Amino acid sequence: MAGDRILGEDRLRGVLDLFERLRERPPRRHGDRLRPLLLLLGPKAGTSPVAKMFGTRCKNEKAPYSHIAEEHPPADVPGVLRQAKRELSQPGGHRPGEPALRFPLLDMALWLNDLRDIRLAGDEHRPPSGATAAERENHQLVRKVTHPPIVDDENARRRELNRVIRRRGRDLLGDLETGPRGRPATFLGFLEQIAPIGVAIVALVSAGTAATLDLAYAVLAAVVGLVFVTLQIVARTRGWYGVRRFGWFLRQPYLADDPPGFLGFALGVFDPRPVEDAEHREKLDLLLIAAFLEDLRRNYHRDVRRAAWARVRYPVLIFEHLPPGHAGVRFLELLARVRRDGRDRRGRPAVDPLVVTAGADPAEPADPSDPSGGRLVDRIAAAFRLDLGGDDPADAPGARELWDRHREEEARVNALGARRVLRVDVTRDSGVNLPPVRPARRRPRFAHPALPWIAMVAIAASSVTVVSVVAVRYCSAFQIRRTSSGECIGITDGGFKFGEVSEGENNDNRLSPVLARLERQNRAVARSGKPHATIVYLGPVTADPAIKNRQLDLLAGAQGELLGLTMAQAEFNNASPYLRLRVLVANAGARFQHARQVAEQVRDLALRDRSIVAVVGFEQSRVETQDAIKVLSKATLPMVGTANSYNETGRLDRGAGFSPYYFRLAPPNTRLAEHAAYWARTGRVGGRPARTVDVISSADPHDLYSRDLAESFTRAFTRAPGGGKVLARRYENPGDLDRTVHELCEHPPDLFYYAGRSDEFRSFANVLQHTCPSGQAVLADDEIAKYVADNAPELGRVATFRLYYMPLAAHEAWTDTWVGDRRNVFFNSYPGAVASMFGAAPSRDRTPSEVRAAVSYDAASMIAYLANQVFTEQAAAPTAGGVFAALDDPGKGPLWQGASGVLQFTGRAQGHQVTGKPVLLATVRPDGAVEVTEVCGRLVASGQKSGHCPPAATAPPPASPS
Structure with missing residues (x-):
């Protein structure tokens, strides 16, 4: 008969195709679905080959499965679970590079069940002769906690049991039944889960931090991230962390009679009732099955673990054949109950990934002793049947509950499925040749075991690259960046020593001592706890990286201005009882090339730090300086220029006039040129009146000062009565300058005017010295005061020419010849300040410019004085607005006496010039000393002697409303 034939594999393609569809895991968009029971109907000779085919297909694919044969069946439900756990987690149940399924909850439940069985067996029960180390340890633990002295001490019993539970929690990822794997295995298991993602996140955060903030924060983020990952790994090797996962038991309806924590639950299972009843045994079996299903859910939950996404086959539990009385029958009945009653954290029916197939003879009775009691297959099907309740009408009060019941039943149907059992008679053959079994879903490419590590390495390498680039771009963690030319620009409180990083200098860096002094004084301000006002110095604090010879760096100007700032800060802080002065240094780079960028940094800092009341510096008249002034003007920050003499400095866009926030200490080029032309025509320069002058200036389009000064001098010299002749020559680079001077020396003029x-x-x-005849006179502006500071002795020894220049300030002007017995406090303190920072006899090429120190001292002292005035009048910390108001309208109080002269500003219409600002003429004597030969303007308020000054070159008009 057809029903008695055993079908071959070619005739079982339909069954195999169904089996593949059952164990195929759908993609995330479809969601995990609970699979129905596949019940194979037929005698053992028919169902066993099919079950073996199922197992072979799983084995060939290295998919997780457990095959429970009829021979040597498990004795009870724990035996079924123990075999299923062992076979599902074996190495052949997963692909290379993927972790095996782990069952920590079931391990713990089986362990407690074993302890319970040992306790029930009594004291005479000893481990069998072939017992494993784990079994012997369990017997030893039971004897230890059930015999004196521990048995009489409840706390001691709890401590001993808690110690073992914590150890098993520590070894959560190991196979606890065959012995703990220890911390190394736990560490490696956790590393597989978290290391790629953790390292990648740390790398991304570090790279992002480095790109958006600075290198120090990037390193801090990396250290914090790696420490956090390390602490997570270490924590997972501790018992208390593993025990936290066992809190799941307390949320189950089986045996958990509100125990005080998991230890109390474990003690409740460990201490059996005097008589073991069937109901209690059933609850324990239900708990074991629930733990088994929960472990499977966690293994397949699509979270951050790659392994859960890589598993595209559901685990399969194959019962080859179930005769009456087989433990598998009881397992299936309890499995159906757990699935019906199970709820997740949100109260919804829980879905597990387990696929179960079972063979059963439809002729087998459910109970051999009672053949009329029904068939076994019907008993199994009845256990899986979904009972949704009857259609009996509800009474009026109960009507409000019908909708909730309907939604609950609907959720159960959605989770469990309308059909819970699929029956297939494997003995029947329709004679139809079916096509081959449809190919099953393949593992997603992104879930390949190597992919997380490849991604981690790629992201980490990219992060290292970004951080390395940032490390090159940043010089320091405090707003200091490295430019493409190698300069370090940005803002510092003195902690970063400009010049050391870029030039490889340390103790020899000429700016380090003064920056160190600024840093100490700023820290003292912070420690005082008193309110303070902050001044930002914006200037070229680094030399051109192209200059390799340190004798040519000409940082005497920046060195002097920083020295003047430290002197003003120390003087004010020592004298002021309440307010303190803080100074920040903003390096705009050589030739102010990065002035706009650094000005934007200053603006952003001023928005965060309201103590910033003014910006001083701006010593070079360049296009970039103008851009910086415009940026800071929009931020309404008062600015005081020290040595910037370009006529249009501070002028905003066309038609907008001068910036109301920019104030200049240096006389404009027009005033300087008038004095220079007068002294040249009257013989105050060179000892004889000049009739021909060669004017030399820079052709750099970004240099506003040089061309403006040359044109101003040319106008002043040629338009005077009986004016002379001017030959203007411009150079683009030092090579052009050498050729120009060589040509001019063939027919030397009466005077060289160097602009x-x-x-x-x-x-x-150098060219002038070796090319021109002796007796030449050279006149220059304050710009070369920086050069004089480093090279005065050499200039004095030159026999070919004599140098005259017009410094903005000079202690040689504060002599009896010009001011009588008056002396200025700055010049009295200056030698001591230089000695304290650079030694009693600093080398000439490391001496700061006294001229620039004087003007920066004046700027800082005046701002500090006005800030203190605002602080006193308003009884509140001074602001930029308050200082600007005092600058713009100084009132009728006394004039500010500075080292460079009397300071009082005109109105905005004149560009906030200093009224009657002194113009000095100095020369370098043969002994290298500087001598001031002329003084015009107001050096002191009264009692000053005036030199030979141009009659038409009067002081600028007094301030007018603007």
């Missing part, structure tokens, strides 16, 4: 930059003055002086 170029101090950077090129060495080339000019």
Whole structure:
């Protein structure tokens, strides 16, 4: 008969196709679905081959499965679970590079069940002869906690049991039944889960932090992230962490009679009732099955673990054949109950990934002793049947509950499925040849075991690259960035020593001592706890990286201005009882190339730090300086220029006039040129009146000072009565300057007027010395005061020419010749300040410019004085607005006496010039000393002697409303 034939594999393609569809895990968009029971109907000779085919297909794919044969069946439900756990987690149940299924909850439940069985067996029960180490340890634990002295001490019993539970919690990822794997295995198991993601996140955070903030914060983020990952790994190797996962038991309706924590639950299972009843045994079996299903859910839950996404086959539990009385029958009945009653954390029916197939003979009775009691297959099907309740009408009060019951039943149907059992008669053959079994879903490519590590390495390498680039771009963690040319620009409180990083200097860096002094004084301000006002110095604090010879760096100007700031800060803080002065240094780079960028940094900092009341510096008249002034003007920050003499400095866009926030200490080029032309025509320069002058200036389009000064001098010299002749020559680089001077020396003029930059003055002086005849006179502006500071002795010894220049300030002007017995406090303190920072006899090429120190001292002292005035009047910390108001309208109080002269500003219409600002003429004597030969303007308020001054070059008009 057809029903008695055993079908071959070619005739079982339909069954195999169904089996593949059952164990195929759908993608995330479809969601995990609970699979129905596949019940194979037929005699053992028919169902066993099919079950073996199922197992072979799983084995060939290295998919998790457990095959429970009829021979040597498990004795009870724990035996079924023990075999299923062992076979599902074996190495052949997963692909290479993927972790095996782990069952920590079931391990703990089985362990407690074993302890319970040992306790029930009594004291005479000893471990069998072939017992494993774990079994012997269990017997030893039971004897230890049930015999004196521990048995009489409840706390001691709890401590001993808690110690073992914590150890098993520590070894949560191991196979606890065959012995703990220990911390190394736990560490490696956790590492597989979290290391790629943790390292990748740390790398991304570090790279992002480095790109958006700075390198120090990037390193801090990396250290914090790696420490956090390390602490997580270490924590997971501790028992208390593993025990936290066992809190799941307390939320189950089986045996958990509100125990005080998991230890109390474990003691409740460990201490059996005097008589073991069937109901209690059933609850324990239900708990074991629930733990088994929960472990499977966690293994397949699609979270951050790659392994859960890589598992595209559900685990399969194959019962080859179930005769009456087989433990598998009881397992299936309890499995159906757990699935019906199970709820997740949100109260919804829980879905597990387990697929179960079972073979059963439809002729087998459910109970052999009672053949009329029904068939076994019907008993199994009845256990899985979904009972949704009857259609009996509800009474009026109960009507309000019908909707909730309907929604609950609907959720159960959605989770469990309308059909819970699929029956297939494997003995029947329709004679139809079916096509091959449809291919099952393949593992997603992104879930490949190597992919997280490849991604981690790629992200980490990218992060290292970003951080390395940032490390090159940043010089320091405090707003200091490295430019493409190698300069370090940005803002510091003195903690970063400009010049050391970029030039490889340490103790020899000429700016380090003064920056160190600023840092100490700023820290003292912070420690005082008193309110303070902050001044930001914006200037070229680094030399051009292209200059390799340190003798040519010409940082005497920046060195002097920083020295003047430290002197003003120390003087004010020592004298003021309440308010303190803080100074920040903002390096705009050589030639102010990065002035706009750094000005934006200052603006952003001023928005966060309201103590910033003014910005001083701006010593070079360049296009970039103008841009910086515009940026800071929009931020309404008062600015005081020290040595910037360009006529249009501070002028905003066309038609907008001068910036109301910019105040200049240096006389404009027009005033300087008028004095220079007068002294040249009257013989105050060179000892004889000049009739021909060669004017040399820079052709750099970004240099506003040089061209403006040359044109102003040319106008002043040629338009005077009986004016002379001017030959203007411009140079683009030092090489052009050498050729220009060589050509001019073939027919030397009466006077060389140098309107170029101090950077090129060495080339000019060298060619002039060796090309022109002796007796030449050279006149220059304050720009070369930086060069004089480093090279005065050499200039004095030159026999070919004599240098005259017009410094903005000089202690040589504070003599009896010009001011009588008056002396200025700055010049009295200056030698001591230099000695305290640079030694009693600093080398000439490391001496700060006294001229620039004087003007920066004046700027800082005046701002500090006004800030203190605002603080006193308003009884509140001074602000930029308050200082600006005092600058713009100083009132009728006394004039501010500075080292560079009397300071009182005109109105905005004149660009906030200093009324009657002194103009000095100095020369370098043969002994290298500087001598001031002329003084015009107001050096002191009264009692001053005036030199030979141009009659038409009067002081600027008094301030007018603007």
